[in-house]
Amino acid sequence: MVLKSSDLAMRASHRQSYSMDLILHYLQETLSGIGPFVLLLGLLVFVHELGHFLVAKWCGVRVEVFSLGFGKKLLQYKHGDTTYCISMIPLGGYVKMFGDNFAAEVSEEEKSHSFIHKPVSQRIAVVLAGPLMNLFFAIFLFTAIGFIGDRQPAAVVGDIASTTQAYKDGFRPGDKILSVENKSVDGWTQLIDRISQSNEKELSFQVQRGNESIQISSRPEISKNENIFSSQEKVPQIEGLSFESNAALIGVPSPQSPAALAGLKNLDLILKVNEKDVSSFRSFKTAVIEGLKTGSEVQMEVQSFAEGKRGPKRTISLASSSTDFDALGIEFAETYVLKVKDPSPAHKAGLKSGDKIVSIDGKPVSNWTNILDSIKNFDPKSEGNISLLAMREGKNIPLQLVPEMTQLMNEKGQEENRFTIGILSSNLNVGPETVLYRPDGLLGKFSYGLSQTWKWTEFTVMSMVRLFQGVVSYKNIGGVITIGRVANHSYDAGLSVFLKTMAIISINLFLLNLLPVPVLDGGHLVFYGLEALKGSPVSMKKLEIAQQVGLMLLLLLMAFALFNDVSNLFSSQW
Structure with missing residues (x-):
């Protein structure tokens, strides 16, 4: 096929207009999120550096500078030996301690205030204090959420297919699950936890259906855990039980x-x-x-x-x-086309938003899964195209399409290559009403803070593991722009969501700073650990080389994250 020059110009103009709209929207969203971003990151940086600062002072180290941000100092105040300041670039912070430069000479009378001349155990304590403060801050934030209340999906059954275990065992859409084994459930999360801890034992559920209260017995079956960030590959589940409708x-x-x-x-x-x-x-x-x-x-x-x-x-x-x-x-409207990408095979064939897909290659389709499977299983070697029958305004319209191989990111953060035709589904779901979960008593709220911190720490560790294993795409690594957008969205969603986001990012900072990379706290801990084992510090030359390599790795990682942020503007999700 040959495109006329006017066609090419129109398509190029469309792409440029679309790209400019995306850039303007992205810039507007980022700029509007600066306030929540600075608040979130500023608090996390302050807490981290405060950990270093307090333990350094406790160990007798003279702290010269406590800075939020990098670069030129915008505001500063000196009290005692320390200059407290807010600097221009709000992407971190630092604590400058006397004697942290290995090459600098320190007089005998000043050695008692010098960081490098402190016992290795105290240096380890100073370095470790920053990440630990982020962990403790996460516990504090989750405990605070326990006081405010955490919005969770209600334990109400959504739409379930009649062929699933849940339906066969007696569950019906709209059922409100009150208790499991005579223990009340406060929301969907607690319900799933009870089921996953059943060890395949038959469970008794008290269910409210309309004005009627009934008992349902169901035995969870060990099956593949769809949560790829869990350390458990298989967990007890009741097939088909979902809150989505x-x-x-x-x-x-x-x-x-x-x-x-x-x-x-x-x-x-x-x-x-x-x-x-x-x-x-x-x-x-x-x-x-x-x-x-x-x-x-x-x-x-x-x-x-x-x-x-x-x-x-x-x-x-x-x-x-x-x-x-x-x-x-x-x-x-499950089998109706919500949106058609331009350009795409579907757009080229004439498919439009609102069209109903009736059949593919003569096989009737009853749900969106049928449509996806038919397109994904396209074999270009044996099939020249696919025959799609669409319905528009009551009339059947036969179309011929040639699917194209597309790299997509699925809902689990995994990259996959599959055939697509450039359409979005109208198979939209909604969750149930949310319930406000607030643990009882001070101990209950603190216990909630601990359990949520453990849960999200495990999740973050498994995310890193899956990333290194290649199970999760490296394109999920986000940078400062991603953090800004997340901060803005969570701030708009309410205080509880914003605090939860802050707690999760605080846990990320706790773990990331413990990575054994020179220039990070974890890298310093490795060197001080080696010093404690061998009884002498690592040589200056090795330290300098390690610091240079570590700095290069950190800058590359930051650049890569920023690249992902920008490239996500133009990446196709369908």
Whole structure:
């Protein structure tokens, strides 16, 4: 195929416009997040350096500078021997101690205040204090969250397939799980913990279904742990038990159906039925049926979600003499195309947002998994293309597409190469209502702080392990821009979420600083540990070489993280 020069110009213009929009959006988001970013990172740096400072003073070391930030000093105040300052670049901090330069000469009378002349045990204590303060600060933050309350998914069952163990054992969508083995559960997290600790023992669940309380027995089965950041490869699970439900995003396949005639369209998002909020397709369906039982018409507040963008809200009146929901001509939009990438095989073939995929290569599709599998399993050697049948405004449209190999990042942070056609699914999910979890008593809140710190420390360690193993892509390493965006989003989400984000990053700093890399605290600990073992310090030449190598590695890592931040602007996720 030959493209005309006008086509090339239009495509180039589109790409440039798209790239510029992304850059402007990214810059706006980053700049608006400077406040939360400085607050989050500033506190973490302050706590870290405070650890070094306090233990150094306790050991009798003279501290010359305590700085938040690097570079030119913007504000400074001297008290005693120490200058306290805030510097221009808010990406870290430092504590400058007297006698920390191995090459400098120190007089006999000053050696009692010199860092390098302190016993190796005290130097280890000073260096270790920084990372440990980050760990203790995480415990403090999680304990504070225990007082404020932590929002967690409620222990309410979402949509479950009839072929799963959960359904066969008696669980139904909307069930509220009250207790496991007569022990109450406060949320979904606690429910899953109880199940994973069952050791395949049959469990008794007390469930509230409507106004009825029932007992369900289910035996968790040992199966593959989908959480790749867990140290356990297999855990007891109840297949199909999930809190996620299909969103109230609809498809209207027939233009002659009551729904279409009332004004409903493909990819409409239902917000309210008879002034009652709905979030899931299940709650929407129930509200419509109940509304038609009490009257012949229901009022809906809807908005278009075509192309993944929310349109203006509108009111729809749907009348029907029947309470048969299927007769209304409404279905969940799982097999409808939400968005089409340009350029892509789907765009080239003429597929559009709102089209329903009916079949691929003559095989009917009933869910998005069918569609993904058919495209992923495309064999270019034996198949020239795939035949896709789409439905648009009630008419079937046959299309021919040639999938292209694409490198994608999946939801687990793993890179995979697979065939795609450039479409996004309308298979959107929503979680249940959240519950405010607040542990009882001071001891309970402190215990919560300890358990959450342990949980996230284990998670971070396993993330590093999976990164080195190649299980998780190195593209997940983020830099200062990523931290800024995370800080901003968590700040907007509320105090509890912001504190949790700060605690998790504090744990990351605790572990990263313990890595045995020269210029990091962990590198210093290695040298002082060797000195303690052999009874003499490492030679000056070896230290200088190690420091240079360590600094180079650190700068390369920072540059790589920044590269990932920027490249994520333009990377395709679909």
